[in-house]
Amino acid sequence: MCLAIPGKIVEVLAENPDLAVVDVLGVRRKVDLGLLQDDHLATGDWVLIHVGFAMSKISEADAKDQLRMLTEFGEQQAAMEEVRGYGLGSSEGGG
Amino acid sequence: MASAVPGIRFRDPQIEMAHGAGGIASRRLVEGLFAPILFGPEGGPLGDASHVSVSGTRVAITTDSFVVKPLRFPGGSIGDLAVNGTVNDLAVSGAHAETLVVSYILEAGLPTDVLEAEVRAMADAARRAGVIIAGGDTKVVEHGKADRMYITTAGIGCSMPGLNIAPNTVRPGDRILLSGPIGDHGITILLARGELDLEADLCSDTRSILPLVEALVNAAGSGVHWMRDPTRGGVATSLNELARDCRLGVVLAEDRIPVRDAVRGACELLGLDPLHIANEGQFLAVVAADCADAALGALRNTPGGENAVVIGEVESQPAGSVLVTTLYGGSRIVDMLVGDPLPRIC
């Protein structure tokens, strides 16, 4: 039961700020924000939804960071080979 | 209890919802109980409709029943399903539907305006599909015994000339065509039930696919080897039946299978696979490689077929199974539907 997916808050209910309408690719459901009271969620925030409850506020900054790191894999390797080609004797670590 | 009739292989002690879900249990019931008793040992692979000779004329005949809940949903109603479903069964068996007869089982207490709405829906759907409803029957049962309304139809049509649709004509290299996005109907029904508190801008894809099938047959003729409308059990179940019946492999490219965002979203939320969700206005066709381009072009040039795509190929392996591949080199087997994640969708 680890099934949890990202969704975007499109409306926090005026009559009950613990509930919000969250959108997943156009599908909308009321989600309970009660486990994220410290996060002061607002419309436009992305949250991880699990069994109708928001579990975590998703950090776009961390997501972009991660993707940037992954993009650099092949480039790092290419860069290292270029450096090695200069014969400067840098040691080959684990990567 | 073992039966005296040879070939009875159905051993389940009672009928469960899964037996009506269109997946593996349904197939077991049909092949293991109905077929040996009703069709005898000579019965061939079971299709959507049967082609029989009546005093020398070849006709196709099919029957279908509709127990969908709720009766009305975005995009249509039980009446639409009843007409379109029957026309479509005949179409994918290579027949042009001519005449339907319909039988209603009504629950006492059903408001007349609800019934009238469905009868009008059937009349309109029949007009759009170009078929006549020639007669019918009605029964009424006590309150609580029919969940408002059940509809059963039978349809007769003329076989399209020049076609030879059979699993034994399918060859490695044949292309698999799909008429449009999958999962719309099943997810629409699920949302319309209101039990899961989900909302989306989605509607059932119920429609007659006869014009599309005719366009395909005109373009590819005997190059069409197999067709099916993937209703209950979805594309995965239909293609697994194909793979088993022709003992070849079906290999699909995941990135080519069209799924609307809202269907994908609902499936992700609920842990469902769009390949297992019912469709009421789509069909699959297996077409010889040298006709595939013409076939696809014909579909795309027909109103309603603009989103037709080639989703995969028949290969010799994995024989009897359906494999879905990803762009990055991963793959997974997709089996027939097991159980019944979405009851009463058709």
Place this chain on the structure above:
Amino acid sequence: MRFVDEFRQPGLITKTADEIRRLANPDRHYRFMEVCGGHTHAIYRFGLKDLLPPNIELVHGPGCPVCVLPMGRIDDGLSIAQRSDVIFTAFGDMMRVPGTNGSPLEHKARGMDVRIVYSPSDALQLARANPGKHVMFFAIGFETTAPSTALTLIRAKQEGIRNFSVFSNHVTIIPAIRAILDSPDMRIDAFIGPGHVSSVIGCRPYGWIANNEGKPIVVAGFEPLDLLQSIVMLLRQLNGNERKVENQYKRVVPWEGNRAALKAMAEVFELRPYFEWRGLGFISQSALRVRETYAEWDSEQRFLVPGVRVTDPKAAQCGEVLKGVLKPAQCKLFGKECTPERPVGALMVSSEGSCAAYYNYEHRKAAVAATVPVA
């Protein structure tokens, strides 16, 4: 950003897979265990095994809460629901799990009021809508799910909804990992840590795995790039002789976890002295029960429960598969007496169970692996 498709980009996946091949020492056989059932499911669904070099073996762990539930608990839950005024509610995963006299769905076919819910809050809503009935929520799940059950109970008590109770089968992840490491048959080199459990409990609780047991652990997300990147991180640790806890799933998992969720759990639940896990036996301090202060909302305190212990059929090897000692296909019943349609054990029912995942996504591939050229 949608936070899903970006982590399924084919180009980046291929790049990361290449990095894995570059880092994996060809003279070494790596055994990485993914603890959580959601990871097992993701690995098969995305066909990730096809991308790994043959010397990296993924071993499936016991993190599937449906799989580790002993049959007796299902019987107990269903016995409460035999009463005509009780509505039995549970997640869809539970519906086809076999009890001694059939699964919840089979009981439904025989007339019991059994309903699938997506959320415990939906079960509570059923209670509000059916004041003449008692709604029992059969709760399962690790720490990912327990806070939601807890918050639902807090709301039920606040609103004074008395026709609602929870039958708690919540279990905790750390004792399960400990049981794996204590098992003499196990040889695991490193762990892929449960991403969503960690969004609640944080990353600190895994410290002993790295420090005392000397195994690297990377807390991972569930998209292909998450899992592959986690394997890269594990390989880097092993190559560099490091042993630490790392967080790959930073966009979701806070290092300190979710305080509000942990607080809700602590208010409603306490640890049971011991609990039986299918395949792993009795484990102390490994499961949650409802506190005395919420007794009225605890099914086990409101109703008489038989408390029957049911042993698995002898031939079924659920325990060994759960521990990763056996692969699903090595169980004698796999694919024959035990299939997703006719499951003997819960590992074949749950979408996260390794047997079901292997059966649904993989086992026919193995049969033709020799003949199909891999792209």
